[in-house]
Amino acid sequence: MIDIQSVTKRYGGKAVVDAVSFSVPEGSIAVLVGTSGSGKTTLLRMINQLVSQDEGAILIGGEDTRGIPGHELRRRIGYAIQGHGLFPHRTVAENIATVPRLLKWERSRIDAKVAELLTLFQLDPALYADRYPHQLSGGQQQRVGVARALAAEPKILLMDEPFGALDPVLRGTAQDELLAIQKRFGTTIVIVTHDINEAFHLGDTIAVMDKGKLLQYGHPIDLLKTPATPFVEGLVGTFDRPFRLLSLGTIASVVEPGDAPGEPIGIDKTQQEALAALMWAGAQVLPVTAEDGAKLGRVRLETLLGQAIRPQ
Amino acid sequence: MLMAAIVLAATLFLPFVVVKPNRILQGQGRSLAESLAPWAGTALTLALLLVALSLIFRLPTGVKLVITMVSLAATILALGGAAHAQLPPGNSYARVSPGSGFWLLLFGLSLATIDVIARLKPSPQFRLLLLLIAAIVIGGIFASGILSEISVIKEYSNRSDAFWAEMRRHVTLALGSMCLAFVLGVPIGVLCNRVKWLRASALNTLNILQTVPSIALFGLLILPLGWIAANIPGASAIGIAGIGVAPAFVALVLYSLLPVVANTVAGLENVPREANDAARGAGMTDMQRLVSIEFPLTFPSLLAAVRIVLIQNIGMATIAALIGGGGMGVFVFQGLGQSAMDLVLLGALPTVAMSFIAAIILGALVDFSTSPGTEARSA
Numbered sequence: 001m002i003d004i005q006s007v008t009k010r011y012g013g014k015a016v017v018d019a020v021s022f023s024v025p026e027g028s029i030a031v032l033v034g035t036s037g038s039g040k041t042t043l044l045r046m047i048n049q050l051v052s053q054d055e056g057a058i059l060i061g062g063e064d065t066r067g068i069p070g071h072e073l074r075r076r077i078g079y080a081i082q083g084h085g086l087f088p089h090r091t092v093a094e095n096i097a098t099v100p101r102l103l104k105w106e107r108s109r110i111d112a113k114v115a116e117l118l119t120l121f122q123l124d125p126a127l128y129a130d131r132y133p134h135q136l137s138g139g140q141q142q143r144v145g146v147a148r149a150l151a152a153e154p155k156i157l158l159m160d161e162p163f164g165a166l167d168p169v170l171r172g173t174a175q176d177e178l179l180a181i182q183k184r185f186g187t188t189i190v191i192v193t194h195d196i197n198e199a200f201h202l203g204d205t206i207a208v209m210d211k212g213k214l215l216q217y218g219h220p221i222d223l224l225k226t227p228a229t230p231f232v233e234g235l236v237g238t239f240d241r242p243f244r245l246l247s248l249g250t251i252a253s254v255v256e257p258g259d260a261p262g263e264p265i266g267i268d269k270t271q272q273e274a275l276a277a278l279m280w281a282g283a284q285v286l287p288v289t290a291e292d293g294a295k296l297g298r299v300r301l302e303t304l305l306g307q308a309i310r311p312q
Numbered sequence: 313m314l315m316a317a318i319v320l321a322a323t324l325f326l327p328f329v330v331v332k333p334n335r336i337l338q339g340q341g342r343s344l345a346e347s348l349a350p351w352a353g354t355a356l357t358l359a360l361l362l363v364a365l366s367l368i369f370r371l372p373t374g375v376k377l378v379i380t381m382v383s384l385a386a387t388i389l390a391l392g393g394a395a396h397a398q399l400p401p402g403n404s405y406a407r408v409s410p411g412s413g414f415w416l417l418l419f420g421l422s423l424a425t426i427d428v429i430a431r432l433k434p435s436p437q438f439r440l441l442l443l444l445i446a447a448i449v450i451g452g453i454f455a456s457g458i459l460s461e462i463s464v465i466k467e468y469s470n471r472s473d474a475f476w477a478e479m480r481r482h483v484t485l486a487l488g489s490m491c492l493a494f495v496l497g498v499p500i501g502v503l504c505n506r507v508k509w510l511r512a513s514a515l516n517t518l519n520i521l522q523t524v525p526s527i528a529l530f531g532l533l534i535l536p537l538g539w540i541a542a543n544i545p546g547a548s549a550i551g552i553a554g555i556g557v558a559p560a561f562v563a564l565v566l567y568s569l570l571p572v573v574a575n576t577v578a579g580l581e582n583v584p585r586e587a588n589d590a591a592r593g594a595g596m597t598d599m600q601r602l603v604s605i606e607f608p609l610t611f612p613s614l615l616a617a618v619r620i621v622l623i624q625n626i627g628m629a630t631i632a633a634l635i636g637g638g639g640m641g642v643f644v645f646q647g648l649g650q651s652a653m654d655l656v657l658l659g660a661l662p663t664v665a666m667s668f669i670a671a672i673i674l675g676a677l678v679d680f681s682t683s684p685g686t687e688a689r690s691a
Contacts, residue, residue, distance in 0.1 A: 050592055075595030085590030089608045098594045148594070158593075 001026045002047060002156065002188065007056035009042055017043050018212040019056070024205065026155075029182060029189045031203035033196060033235070039212040040192045044158055047190060048077045060156065075099055078157035078187070082164040084145030086133040092118070092144050093129040099152040117147040120181065139170040146178070150185070159191045163198065175201055196235055200244055208232050220248050225311045242308035247272035251299050254307060255288045260298040264289040267296055275304045318420030319364040323357055326413030329394045332463075334405040341411050347394035356390055359383075360417070367424055373431050380425040385449055387417050392458035399461050407463040409654055436676035443672050463654040464661065467643075475643075479662065481557075482639035485632055486625040489561050493568030493621060498614070500569070501576025502602065511577060518570035526563065526628055530635045533559035560637030564628060568621040575620075579613025580606055612681045619674035626667045630659065 002024040009017040017039040024030040032040040045051040047058055049070045058065045065073055086095050093114045100110045118125040121143040133141055142163065149157055162178075163171045175198065182189055193199055199206050200220050207217040208231070216228035224241050227233035236244065251274045252267055264287040265274050278286055278301045285300045327341025344360070345353040363383045366376070395408040429442065459465050468475055504511040524532070538554025540547050552558045583606050591601045633641025640659040647655030 048593065050589075071595045071597045073595070074593055079590070079593030081586055081589055081593070083586050085584070085586035085593075087587050087591070087605055088584065098591075098596075102595055102600070145590075148590075 001059075001061060002030075002190065003057075003059040003062075004043075004047075005057045005059070007043070007046060007053045007058060009039075009046060009051060009053050015212050017046070017053070020209070020212075020214045021056075022207055022214060022217040024188060024190060026188050027186045028204040029179075029191065029202050030205045030207060031199040032190065032192045032207045032209060033194065033199040034209035035194060037211075038209040040207075040209045041160055043209070044160055044190060044192045047156075047158055048074045048079060050074070075102055075152065076154055076156070078149035078152070078154040080146050080149040080157070080159045080162045082161035084133070084141045084165075086141055086145060086148070088133055091130050091132055092123075092136070093125075095133065095144060096148045096151050098148055103152055105152075113151055117151060121147050121177070139166060139174070142166055142170075142174060143177070146174075146181075150181070150187070153185070155188060157187050157189045159189065161193055162191065164193075164195075171198070178202065196237065200236075200247060208235060221245065221311065242310075243272055243275075245311070246270065246275055246304065246308050249307065251288060254303045255297045255299055256303070258298045259295070260285040260287045262286045264295075265299065266291060271304055271307055274299050275301070275308075278304065316364040316367040318416055318423070319360060319367070322413045322416035322420060323360045323364070326416060327411035328413040328417075329391065329398060330409045330411045331398050332407045332409065334407065339407070339409065341413075342394070342398065344390070344394075344413060348390060348397055349393075352390075352393065356386065359386070363421075373428055376428045377425070377432065380421055380428055381446075384418070384421045384425060385453070387414070387421060388450070388453055389458060391462060392453070392460075395459070395461035407466065407654065408461060409463040436679040439672060439676050443669065447669075464657045467652075467654045467658045475658070478639055478642050481637075482626075482629050482641075482663070483666075485557070485560060485564060485629040485637065485639055486622065489564035489629075490568055490618070490621045490625055492561075493565050493572050494614075494618075496565070497569050497572030497617075498576050501573045501580065504573065504577050505580040515570075515574060515577070518573055521566055522570045526567070526631050527634065529563045529566065530559055530631065533562055534635070537562065556636045557632075557638065559635055560629070560632030560639075564625050564632075567628060568625060571617045571620040571624070572614075575613045575617035576610065579610030582613065583609045612678060615674065615678050615681050619671065619678065622670045622674065623667045626663060626670060630663055 004020060004022055004024075006019045006021045007017060008015055008019050020039075020043060022030075032043060034040045042051055046053050047060075047065070049065055052066070060073075060077075087098075090098075093111075096114045096117055097110045100113060105113075114129065115125045118128060123140060123143065128136070128140070133144070136144065142165065146159075146162060149159070163174050166174060178189075179202065181187070191198075191202060203220055205218060206220055206223055208215045208223070208228075210231050216223060216232050223232060223236050224245050227236060247270050249271045250267070251265065251269055251271055254271060254274075255267065260283075262281055262283050262285075263277070265277050267288055267290050269277075274286075278284075278299075283301070285298050287298050288296045290296055323344055326343070328344040329347045330339040330341050332339030345357045347353060348356065360383065363379055366379055371379075391410055391414055398408050400406055429439075432438075434442070453459060454465075460469070500514060504514050521529075534554040537552055537559050541553045541558075542548075587605060587609070588601065591605045596604070629637075629639045630641035630644060632639045633645050640663045643659030644656050645659075647653065647657075647659065
């Protein structure tokens with residue numbers, strides 16, 4: 001649990017982060033979203049004390065971060081940044097081993113961890129461990145950057161526009177990969193982004209910042225339902241908000257008993273994906289199946305449209 | 313073209329060697345054809361004309377390289393041969409010196425060789441190999457005694473003990489001052505990188521220092537060092553004095569500081585910002601970051617500083633002799649004093665050779681150090 005309590009940071013008298021408070025529940029993903037200069041990166045960097053706040057406190061698991069020496073705090077918190085920040089003179093394996101080495105892990109444990117993470121990120125250790133960062137593609141570099149942040153099994157992972165340098169296709173893959181890894185390790189993640197789609201895709205909660213102030217913090221659905229300010233309303237987008245709303249729920253909640261003809265939809269798909277499938281097939285109803293292909297029921301176009309109505 | 317013209321002019325019109333009745337008097341020039349035995353002289357002249365022609369025409373660079381290098385060796389050998397041929401037997405005062413034709417020929421052919429090598433875009437390994445070959449060939453020529461009758465070599469044999477002693481001192485001065493400059497300069501550079509206001513003032517001070525003419529700096533150091541020697545106990549015991557090695561050493565260190573500090577600062581600035589950020593974010597202390605991230609990435613820049621400083625110091629250490637600091641300058645200034653040009657050359661040629669060798673070796677090292685990882689930091 002990360003508890004941010006009325007934190008303020010000033011540069012030259014001007015508050016770049018202005019009395020911001022919110023807390024991130026353990027094991028969830030919080031996304032800080034806002035335009036550039038909104039103070040979201042500064043706020044992120046205060047969580048691991050790369051920047052120290054002028055006022056307020058940040059508690060991690062109830063412990064004030066200022067009570068811990070900065071470098072020790074940062075060894076406990078994963079940190080991944082845009083453009084990966086890999087050390088160009090170190091191999092992939094050495095890059096990933098950075099924090100475990102600082103923590104003086106045993107050699108065999110480090111090697112095992114590096115191999116595990118490379119495999120997890122679909123990079124064959126035999127092939128990639130000894131390469132240098134410049135010998136990797138952009139997507140691979142980014143994955144190594146995240147792997148490095150996760151190497152010491154941190155409970156918390158901070159990410160500053162981690163996918164900003166990737167093309168849209170790679171970005172989607174990387175986001176799904178991150179969700180899978182988060183599920184696997186139960187890591188609490190705070191991500192900074194200016195991409196509202198990314199925020200909706202990844203966030204259990206979303207914090208919208210503008211000019212140093214926190215405008216709204218809540219579940220994605222709250223942002224759609226009751227945007228706190230016109231800025232938030234504009235940010236979430238008026239014309240595609242019904243589709244965003246659908247993207248937040250899976251079809252598990254709308255599936256009904258019965259059968260239907262046509263190409264089945266997986267139960268793990270979002271309502272938005274189900275709607276797209278129905279529209280594309282020109283069907284009123286399609287069957288729903290479990291991951292193993294077993295029939296679970298059907299989903300109707302009408303039900304989905306009902307889900308897209310502005311929540312009260 | 314230019315190089316061909318130089319070779320041509322040198323071969324045909326200028327004196328290849330100068331024969332002097334003794335080491336100080338003006339001598340008489342002899343062209344290449346005259347200075348050797350008639351058949352050899354003519355043959356070599358013709359051969360060099362062919363070389364000049366070959367430089368104009370398009371030939372494979374490898375062939376050109378062999379041609380120029382063989383011509384260079386032949387020119388040096390011819391010099392030795394000419395000395396043996398021209399020297400009146402039994403006259404130990406007479407001297408045979410290389411003439412302007414020889415120097416120009418050497419210059420033209422070296423230029424051509426360097427040009428050809430540059431066109432080959434050689435790997436660092438190949439450059440070191442070429443240096444080794446050249447060293448072996450030239451060393452072999454010296455060892456064979458072919459050049460023993462040349463005036464410069466005669467000056468050398470008359471004072472070989474002093475030569476090596478001064479050589480040692482020259483190298484000690486140049487290398488020692490460089491080491492101290494790094495010991496002082498790298499921390500200053502790191503400080504300049506960390507403390508922004510310090511940077512401008514430190515670099516400006518060193519820049520101004522760099523513009524002080526070396527002799528003036530030597531002179532300026534006499535007073536404070538003399539004072540230190542006289543007033544601080546133990547200072548003179550470790551060799552600090554107003555004149556001699558101490559001011560020369562200090563001056564060389566001062567001159568070396570600018571390149572060392574400037575390159576340290578530039579190198580640190582080139583460390584990718586993201587790498588530094590990631591290092592801090594990973595929980596490295598400032599010292600760990602400096603040692604394991606910043607220094608390795610600054611290394612090529614520091615190596616470039618070694619090259620600049622070493623070449624600069626090898627040259628400048630020559631002047632140390634003026635204030636009693638010793639080194640190869642001793643022969644240069646003795647020679648100037650006696651208007652014995654051969655003695656001047658005895659001091660100057662090894663200095664040039666040392667700089668040249670240092671430049672090639674360090675150039676190759678710089679290339680080596682930029683190969684893995686470091687050159688692609690933009691990726």
